[in-house]
Amino acid sequence: xxxxxxxxxxxxxxxxxxxxxxxxxxxxxxxxxxxxxxxxxxxxxxxxxxxxxxxxxxxxxxxxxxxxxxxxxxxxxxxxxxxxxxxxxxxxxxxxxxxxxxxxxxxxxxxxxxxxxxxxxxxxxxxxxxxxxxxxxxxxxxxxxxxxxxxxxxxxxxxxxxxxxxxxxxxxxxxxxxxxxxxxxxxxxxxxxxxxxxxxxxxxxxxxxxxxxxxxxxxxxxxxxxxxxxxxxxxxxxxx
Amino acid sequence: xxxxxxxxxxxxxxxxxxxxxxxxxxxxxxxxxxxxxxxxxxxxxxxxxxxxxxxxxxxxxxxxxxxxxxxxxxxxxxxxxxxxxxxxxxxxxxxxxxxxxxxxxxxxxxxxxxxxxxxxxxxxxxxxxxxxxxxxxxxxxxxxxxxxxxxxxxxxxxxxxxxxxxxxxxxxxxxxxxxxxxxxxxxxxxxxxxxxxxxxxxxxxxxxxxxxxxxxxxxxxxxxxxxxxxxxxxxxxxxxxxxxxxxxxxxxxxxxxxxxxxxxxxxxxxxxxxxxxxxxxxxxxxxxxxxxxxxxxxxxxxxxxxxxxxxxxxxxxxxxxxxxxxxxxxxxxxxxxxxxxxxxxxxxxxxxxxxxxxxxxxxxxxxxxxxxxxxxxxxxxxxxxxxxxxxxxxxxxxxxxxxxxxxxxxxxxxxxxxxxxxxxxxxxxxxxxxxxxxxxxxxxxxxxxxxxxxxxxxxxxxxxxxxxxxxxxxxxxxxxxxxxxxxxxxxxxxxxxxxxxxxxxxxxxxxxxxxxxxxxxxxxxxxxxxxxxxxxxxxxxxxxxxxxxxxxxxxxxxxxxxxxxxxxxxxxxxxxxxxxxxxxxxxxxxxxxxxxxxxxxxxxxxxxxxxxxxxxxxxxxxxxxxxxxxxxxxxxxxxxxxxxxxxxxxxxxxxxxxx
Numbered sequence: 031x032x033x034x035x036x037x038x039x040x041x042x043x044x045x046x047x048x049x050x051x052x053x054x055x056x057x058x059x060x061x062x063x064x065x066x067x068x069x070x071x072x073x074x075x076x077x078x079x080x081x082x083x084x085x086x087x088x089x090x091x092x093x094x095x096x097x098x099x100x101x102x103x104x105x106x107x108x109x110x111x112x113x114x115x116x117x118x119x120x121x122x123x124x125x126x127x128x129x130x131x132x133x134x135x136x137x138x139x140x141x142x143x144x145x146x147x148x149x150x151x152x153x154x155x156x157x158x159x160x161x162x163x164x165x166x167x168x169x170x171x172x173x174x175x176x177x178x179x180x181x182x183x184x185x186x187x188x189x190x191x192x193x194x195x196x197x198x199x200x201x202x203x204x205x206x207x208x209x210x211x212x213x214x215x216x217x218x219x220x221x222x223x224x225x226x227x228x229x230x231x232x233x234x235x236x237x238x239x240x241x242x243x244x245x246x247x248x249x250x251x252x253x254x255x256x257x258x259x260x261x262x263x264x265x266x267x268x269x270x
Numbered sequence: 271x272x273x274x275x276x277x278x279x280x281x282x283x284x285x286x287x288x289x290x291x292x293x294x295x296x297x298x299x300x301x302x303x304x305x306x307x308x309x310x311x312x313x314x315x316x317x318x319x320x321x322x323x324x325x326x327x328x329x330x331x332x333x334x335x336x337x338x339x340x341x342x343x344x345x346x347x348x349x350x351x352x353x354x355x356x357x358x359x360x361x362x363x364x365x366x367x368x369x370x371x372x373x374x375x376x377x378x379x380x381x382x383x384x385x386x387x388x389x390x391x392x393x394x395x396x397x398x399x400x401x402x403x404x405x406x407x408x409x410x411x412x413x414x415x416x417x418x419x420x421x422x423x424x425x426x427x428x429x430x431x432x433x434x435x436x437x438x439x440x441x442x443x444x445x446x447x448x449x450x451x452x453x454x455x456x457x458x459x460x461x462x463x464x465x466x467x468x469x470x471x472x473x474x475x476x477x478x479x480x481x482x483x484x485x486x487x488x489x490x491x492x493x494x495x496x497x498x499x500x501x502x503x504x505x506x507x508x509x510x511x512x513x514x515x516x517x518x519x520x521x522x523x524x525x526x527x528x529x530x531x532x533x534x535x536x537x538x539x540x541x542x543x544x545x546x547x548x549x550x551x552x553x554x555x556x557x558x559x560x561x562x563x564x565x566x567x568x569x570x571x572x573x574x575x576x577x578x579x580x581x582x583x584x585x586x587x588x589x590x591x592x593x594x595x596x597x598x599x600x601x602x603x604x605x606x607x608x609x610x611x612x613x614x615x616x617x618x619x620x621x622x623x624x625x626x627x628x629x630x631x632x633x634x635x636x637x638x639x640x641x642x643x644x645x646x647x648x649x650x651x652x653x654x655x656x657x658x659x660x661x662x663x664x665x666x667x668x669x670x671x672x673x674x675x676x677x678x679x680x681x682x683x684x685x686x687x688x689x690x691x692x693x694x695x696x697x698x699x700x701x702x703x704x705x706x707x708x709x710x711x712x713x714x715x716x717x718x719x720x721x722x723x724x725x726x727x728x729x730x731x732x733x734x735x736x737x738x739x740x741x742x743x744x745x746x747x748x749x750x751x752x753x754x755x756x757x758x759x760x761x762x763x764x765x766x767x768x769x770x771x772x773x774x775x776x777x778x779x780x781x782x783x784x785x786x787x788x789x790x791x792x793x794x795x796x797x798x799x800x801x802x803x804x805x806x807x808x809x810x811x812x813x814x815x816x817x818x819x820x821x822x823x824x825x826x827x828x829x830x831x832x833x834x835x836x837x838x839x840x841x842x843x844x845x846x847x848x849x850x851x852x853x854x855x856x857x858x859x860x861x862x863x864x865x866x867x868x869x870x871x872x873x874x875x876x877x878x879x880x881x882x883x884x885x886x887x888x889x890x891x892x893x894x895x896x897x898x899x900x901x902x903x904x905x906x907x908x909x910x911x912x913x914x915x916x917x918x919x920x921x922x923x924x925x926x927x928x929x
Contacts, residue, residue: 172535214353218768221351228542236664240667241664247546248549252677252768252769253767
């Protein structure tokens with residue numbers, strides 16, 4: 031069991047290190063409203079536990095292990111926000127603070143049930159941030175609905191870290207692992223050659239939140255940003 | 271699977287089969303099906319380098335070596351699921367109409383993805399020929415395909431073609447006839463799935479056969495579709511045999527458990543791995559050179575340059591239309607007496623009045639279509655066929671999202687600048703009804719050629735060209751604003767963009783001219799009758815003096831709120847029939863082409879603005895009603911009227927301060 035404090039750190043780091051950046055101690059201290067000295071102390075501890083790679087000058091990066099925890103907490107946080115906002119219709123800044131409290135006590139089982147209940151939301155209602163995918167070994171949401179309905183045996187957890195296509199840069203290569211959405215979205219992508227296991231290469235990223243062009247099975251596809259943010263890949267090579 | 275219904279049906283067909291053959295073209299969007307269709311039939315058919323424009327089945331005929339052949343061009347689709355109407359329609363056509371042969375056109379440069387569909391066609395167990403098109407494009411990408419190997423792998427004859435240059439079409443026709451007449455021996459191959467899946471398909475197919483469920487479709491195909499959870503097939507099966515439905519559910523669950531994936535995904539991914547295996551067996555890739563078209567691509571999709579190109583393409587298209595249109599319409603009006611048709615002085619016999627109206631409508635149609643619409647569509651067809659329009663859609667995606675649409679919607683929207691009617695047809699490329707309505711709504715605000723004539727004839731001629739351009743800018747702002755509002759009012763979620771990006775190419779002359787003609791023709795057939803009828807009835811109304819009364823009734827709105835002369839009521843009523851009547855009647859009533867003698871610049875501007883926004887013309891309303899039902903058509907008209915009144919009133923008050 032990861033302590034609430036550690037979860038808070040990893041959540042903050044997850045946010046700060048999106049797009050492959052490193053987080054500085056100042057950034058972390060500002061984001062958590064904790065004195066820099068205490069932050070440094072904590073980072074050292076997190077490094078010992080294998081959650082982060084920390085060096086005093088180069089900044090802090092999450093390890094795969096740390097990233098999984100950070101992602102999970104972020105996911106719970108954003109799912110809770112969606113629930114508070116869309117279902118309970120609480121429309122003030124309270125939802126963020128409440129979600130911050132609730133995220134640590136939400137069990138994984140409740141997290142999955144919440145995701146299904148909300149029909150696998152992909153974005154936070156208030157700030158439009160992407161809700162990270164679940165860490166079950168599903169390749170799409172249809173599967174999740176089918177399994178739980180029939181009560182089939184427990185499915186394993188995912189080992190690898192997933193990135194949405196929308197966060198990839200030009201020339202990145204990835205393998206599709208998970209597609210969020212209903213059968214209709216799945217079918218559209220499937221017909222164009224995008225299914226779990228497919229290798230893709232990012233050809234071009236349009237500016238201003240525009241679409242992303244990917245090479246798939248010898249053809250080129252333009253994917254709108256919202257679609258691309260629901261197709262999660264395992265990054266195979268991130269150097270051009 | 272001999273079933274009584276099928277046998278008797280095909281026996282009836284057999285009798286006139288001696289001479290007559292039916293050939294259906296099937297394949298993915300934009301693989302050159304329509305080009306082949308044109309090559310075969312010489313008929314007109316919309317072709318362009320953007321996916322999904324063949325939304326209706328087109329038919330043509332061909333006489334070849336003593337054979338009478340009907341050629342059917344099916345819509346471009348990627349699979350046979352029931353999620354889109356085109357897919358359902360195509361599979362039902364093939365199953366129920368039983369064409370003598372289906373020609374599967376595939377893009378040689380995207381072999382794997384195309385084979386995914388081929389495998390599905392093979393599962394329907396129909397006579398097939400493969401047309402391996404665009405082998406030249408494949409070659410430029412360094413891809414060579416061993417045709418014999420592909421034939422052997424699929425058990426289907428394969429004919430390589432370059433349709434745009436007519437290469438291989440003769441051979442293709444010959445092969446298709448041979449297969450249709452069953453004079454060539456074919457070795458039908460059943461593409462097998464993995465063992466766990468295959469044994470279950472077999473078991474289910476046998477059950478289907480014993481329950482005599484297979485009527486139009488082969489039992490194996492039904493079995494696969496059931497396992498894929500196809501709603502349409504499932505519905506039919508459940509109603510006929512509970513047992514089959516139950517067994518298929520159990521089998522699908524078994525497959526899902528073994529593969530840890532839903533059964534439909536298992537089948538799809540196995541299909542892809544078969545396609546992948548075949549394509550890597552038959553295809554050799556030499557050094558992947560960067561093709562010229564890829565190098566060119568940065569101009570159209572670069573972060574900054576791409577936007578300039580996109581804007582340049584649209585602006586250039588409009589500029590070209592107006593320059594050429596202006597020139598041609600001057601020439602034509604000298605020839606035909608442009609401003610003569612609507613002559614209020616006409617009295618006399620009712621026949622004379624009617625004739626004047628009919629002739630006037632005809633002349634107006636000619637002077638609209640020839641100078642403005644034809645040049646517009648000609649250049650647009652070139653932009654489309656080259657693939658540049660797809661890039662514009664790519665660059666404009668995020669902007670279109672603001673009004674709940676995605677990049678593809680830019681295509682019908684641009685079309686709307688020529689004429690709203692074919693543009694609203696083209697909305698069918700959008701995925702959902704909601705998006706089609708949103709796009710069509712935006713289009714009704716797009717200044718078509720007729721509205722541009724009004725702007726050119728009033729504002730550009732008598733105020734300034736800058737103000738005319740400003741009107742276009744205001745129009746864009748209005749489209750954006752009403753689009754935002756419509757988005758809030760029309761319930762539902764937006765779908766995202768999934769669009770194939772084909773290589774850029776030099777547009778083909780025959781494709782461009784045929785497409786231009788097809789579109790222009792759709793306007794002539796749709797718009798001319800309404801023009802002529804509308805013009806005649808207006809003439810009668812005018813002579814009977816009813817128009818003055820309408821003007822009077824509308825004067826609180828026109829005179830007080832919009833600051834226009836009371837005659838504007840008449841103009842606007844007439845403009846519903848044809849927008850350029852606003853200008854024509856204005857000139858006719860005042861008896862002079864120098865409008866400044868009677869109207870001040872503010873009035874000219876407000877009139878042009880109102881004319882641009884206030885209501886779609888009758889032809890457009892008709893097409894809206896046809897596509898979306900009369901309720902939606904009325905709602906769109908009301909929205910148009912309200913936004914015009916609002917924008918016009920505001921413009922009048924603001925402009926008075928400036929001038």
